[in-house]
Amino acid sequence: MTNGTTFIPFSKIIGQDKAVQFLKQVMAGEKLPHAYLFVGIQGIGKTTTALALTRAINCREPVTEEGCGRCPSCRQVMSGNFPDLEQIGPEGNRIKIDQIRQLSRAFGFKPVSGKYRVSIIQSADRMTEEAANAFLKTLEEPPEGNILILNVKEPLGLLETIVSRCQKVPFRPIPVDLIADWLKGKKQLDDEEALLLAKISEGSLGRAFNMSEGDFLERRQDYLFKLIKLPELSSDQALTMILEVTEKNKKKALDPSGDDGILGMLSVWKAWYRDLLLMNISGPEKLLLNIDFSHKLKTIAKNCNIENIMKSFQVLDVAQRDLLRMRNLDLVMENAVLTLRGLTREKPVQNRRQHTPDE
Numbered sequence: 404m405t406n407g408t409t410f411i412p413f414s415k416i417i418g419q420d421k422a423v424q425f426l427k428q429v430m431a432g433e434k435l436p437h438a439y440l441f442v443g444i445q446g447i448g449k450t451t452t453a454l455a456l457t458r459a460i461n462c463r464e465p466v467t468e469e470g471c472g473r474c475p476s477c478r479q480v481m482s483g484n485f486p487d488l489e490q491i492g493p494e495g496n497r498i499k500i501d502q503i504r505q506l507s508r509a510f511g512f513k514p515v516s517g518k519y520r521v522s523i524i525q526s527a528d529r530m531t532e533e534a535a536n537a538f539l540k541t542l543e544e545p546p547e548g549n550i551l552i553l554n555v556k557e558p559l560g561l562l563e564t565i566v567s568r569c570q571k572v573p574f575r576p577i578p579v580d581l582i583a584d585w586l587k588g589k590k591q592l593d594d595e596e597a598l599l600l601a602k603i604s605e606g607s608l609g610r611a612f613n614m615s616e617g618d619f620l621e622r623r624q625d626y627l628f629k630l631i632k633l634p635e636l637s638s639d640q641a642l643t644m645i646l647e648v649t650e651k652n653k654k655k656a657l658d659p660s661g662d663d664g665i666l667g668m669l670s671v672w673k674a675w676y677r678d679l680l681l682m683n684i685s686g687p688e689k690l691l692l693n694i695d696f697s698h699k700l701k702t703i704a705k706n707c708n709i710e711n712i713m714k715s716f717q718v719l720d721v722a723q724r725d726l727l728r729m730r731n732l733d734l735v736m737e738n739a740v741l742t743l744r745g746l747t748r749e750k751p752v753q754n755r756r757q758h759t760p761d762e
Contacts (some may be wrong), residue, residue: 410481413455413468416609418577419448423579425572425685427468435460435519436570437545439552440561440615443574446609450490452574453523453552454480457488460516460550476517487514492525496729500533509539510546519550527553528560534563542568561603576606581620590615602692603674626671627696629701633740634747645740665736669723676716679704711746718742 407411412421422441429435441449455469458480462470470477479485489509491502506522514520532536542551542565551569558566584600585608586592592600592615603623604611614620629644636644654666681690682704691697722739726732 404419408450408454409449410454410458412458412472412485413452416448416451416455416471418581419452419574422448422452422572422574423455427687429570430459430468435550437550438542438569439550440558440566440569440571441552441554442556442558442571444556444576444605444607445605446604446611446613447574447577448608449554450523450525453521453554454488456520456550456552457485457519460519461485461487468640479516485516487517488523489520490523490669492523493529498527498530498534498726499525500531500537503530503534503537503541507541510541510549514548519548520737521550523554525554526556527556528555530561535565539565539568550749559684577608578606582606582608582611586611586615596620602694603671605674605692616618622667623671627670627675627693628696629725630672630675630743631699633744636730636740636744638744641740641744642737645736646733665732666723666726668672669719669726669739673716673719673723675700676712676719679707680709680712680716683707706755707747710747710751714744717744 413427416423419610437455441453443449458470458472458477459465459468461476461480461525463476464471470480472481476485477589480488489506491498491506494502508521509520512680538622539562542566545551553561553565553569555561558571579601582604583594585596586597586600587594590597590612596615599620600611600614604614629648633641633644639702648668675696678691678693678696678700680686682700688697691700718739722735724736
């Protein structure tokens with residue numbers, strides 16, 4: 404099953420030429436690795452590439468490196484009905500041992516339709532300790548006819564013994580111009596909106612597409628207005644503000660797959676501090692993500708110092724990680740907002756030493 408991902412062949416994958424070329428070279432070798440580790444942010448084509456690889460290695464009439472597109476295996480992969488393709492991912496927030504055991508049991512059977520059974524593990528770094536240990540046993544004795552593809556943002560959460568047994572394939576953020584061109588062509592967006600979405604997607608075509616589908620830009624403005632107003636609020640007002648936000652987003656607060664909920668808001672706030680830092684050090688304006696807030700960023704950056712901007716970014720990063728670890732939502736957000744408020748209310752540090760003309 405394809406989990407709703409639309410099939411795209413190697414030749415149509417955007418911005419991942421190096422990863423695709425590497426996989427084609429591997430396929431041309433005598434033996435395929437039994438496990439791959441696809442590394443990169445969400446929405447840049449890891450699952451799409453995994454599906455393209457599935458078709459290529461299972462094609463019955465491989466006239467090209469991509470597969471013929473006509474044989475039964477190719478048609479099944481393209482339609483999402485290939486019986487030798489399986490995807491698993493976190494149930495709730497973790498991949499549990501029962502999921503790995505069920506996957507391992509399937510390895511004992513030969514592929515039904517194709518030459519290889521392909522198993523894609525989404526967010527593989529979110530396995531529980533028990534699940535990771537069980538999965539390691541499978542990797543130590545790889546069953547013939549099975550290809551495992553682990554998708555992760557970064558491999559830090561995986562056991563080193565798992566990482567060492569996989570062929571690592573890095574996926575890079577997609578260039579802004581490619582995303583903007585795709586949005587203009589596929590979504591008929593104007594130049595200004597396409598460029599803004601391409602920038603704030605931070606190299607993720609999937610994010611850019613999702614943001615173009617709904618009211619994300621309106622919600623983003625609301626998130627930023629709340630952050631900009633934060634220094635003016637009292638502690639009680641700041642707590643009331645964040646409580647209203649968390650209550651409104653409780654059901655989808657911890658969805659890491661999109662830009663809804665609290666995690667989405669924290670990502671917007673992190674991008675804001677990233678831009679503040681750029682303005683503070685007089686970086687080139689063309690690198691701004693929030694290009695529609697450029698004037699406001701310049702004004703606010705004058706009253707900030709680098710140390711506090713970096714601390715604020717770190718506060719948000721820790722809050723995201725804590726929420727993904729299922730820490731208390733209200734407590735995490737209350738602490739983050741009060742800390743941010745304190746940092747944004749501090750006056751910029753003046754030069755500690757005045758240099759004389761002779762120095």
